[in-house]
Amino acid sequence: MSLSALSLKRSSILPGFGLSLGYTLVYLSIIVLLPLAALVLKASGLGLSGLWSIGVQPRVFAALKTSFTLALAAAAINVVFGVIVAWVLTRYEFPGRRLLDAAVDLPFALPTAVAGIALAAIYAPNGWIGALIAPLGWKIAFTPLGIVIALIFIGLPFIVRTVQPVIVDLEQDVEEASASLGATRLQTLSRVILPALTPALLTGFALAFARGVGEYGSVIFIAGNLPFISEIAPLLIVVKLEEFNYEGATAIAIWMLAISFFILLAINLIQAWSRRRFGNV
Numbered sequence: 001m002s003l004s005a006l007s008l009k010r011s012s013i014l015p016g017f018g019l020s021l022g023y024t025l026v027y028l029s030i031i032v033l034l035p036l037a038a039l040v041l042k043a044s045g046l047g048l049s050g051l052w053s054i055g056v057q058p059r060v061f062a063a064l065k066t067s068f069t070l071a072l073a074a075a076a077i078n079v080v081f082g083v084i085v086a087w088v089l090t091r092y093e094f095p096g097r098r099l100l101d102a103a104v105d106l107p108f109a110l111p112t113a114v115a116g117i118a119l120a121a122i123y124a125p126n127g128w129i130g131a132l133i134a135p136l137g138w139k140i141a142f143t144p145l146g147i148v149i150a151l152i153f154i155g156l157p158f159i160v161r162t163v164q165p166v167i168v169d170l171e172q173d174v175e176e177a178s179a180s181l182g183a184t185r186l187q188t189l190s191r192v193i194l195p196a197l198t199p200a201l202l203t204g205f206a207l208a209f210a211r212g213v214g215e216y217g218s219v220i221f222i223a224g225n226l227p228f229i230s231e232i233a234p235l236l237i238v239v240k241l242e243e244f245n246y247e248g249a250t251a252i253a254i255w256m257l258a259i260s261f262f263i264l265l266a267i268n269l270i271q272a273w274s275r276r277r278f279g280n281v
């Protein structure tokens with residue numbers, strides 16, 4: 001038996017490695033790889049020059065830029081406030097904590113169209129919040145800012161639920177030892193707590209970003225959908241399909257797939273580096 005085969009068999013004390021690996025490959029191929037392969041095959045008829053010409057069209061480029069930049073911005077904001085929410089729900093006892101903890105998962109269960117309608121009603125110029133800021137000359141609904149708020153709404157649970165178990169496992173003795181050695185609260189946060197949370201934060205960031213890039217239902221009701229201003233790439237794909245421009249829709253989807261892949265790959269590489277740098281936490 002070769003050393004490689006021996007190492008594979010010793011990778012787990014549980015039996016059934018071959019069956020489990022075969023099931024995993026078949027399942028992923030049917031659910032993930034085959035649809036993506038069909039998408040690439042559909043776009044192959046355009047050729048690289050055709051994909052490039054569609055991707056650099058001003059309207060397509062603007063929609064891709066809007067989707068990716070706003071998804072990154074919303075995910076970054078959720079990293080900050082998601083950690084705060086997870087910390088409060090984990091470390092403090094107060095009345096209603098269980099209700100707040102359950103409310104974090106509501107964006108998972110709420111239909112995205114319902115969420116979009118609710119957000120548009122609240123942040124519209126005549127809505128509860130929109131009416132308060134309208135006299136100041138500010139506008140949230142039907143602007144890129146409205147898209148960011150929608151993406152924050154649907155992305156927050158990814159950060160909270162990813163970071164929360166890590167905070168639970170953090171030993172408070174380490175924080176107390178840091179304080180006893182003369183470290184300030186800021187030093188304890190930056191040198192003890194955040195390094196332990198970094199791998200989980202990167203995972204939550206990647207999940208929130210991926211969800212935000214492909215989000216459609218909760219965005220179209222609050223975005224305004226103005227080309228070159230607040231039009232997202234998924235909406236432009238739907239527009240192309242309604243125009244029976246299947247090649248154009250496929251090309252935009254390929255661009256989204258390629259850009260998302262490289263961004264998520266970069267995040268995974270940073271996450272792998274952080275695990276080596278700060279240890280497995």
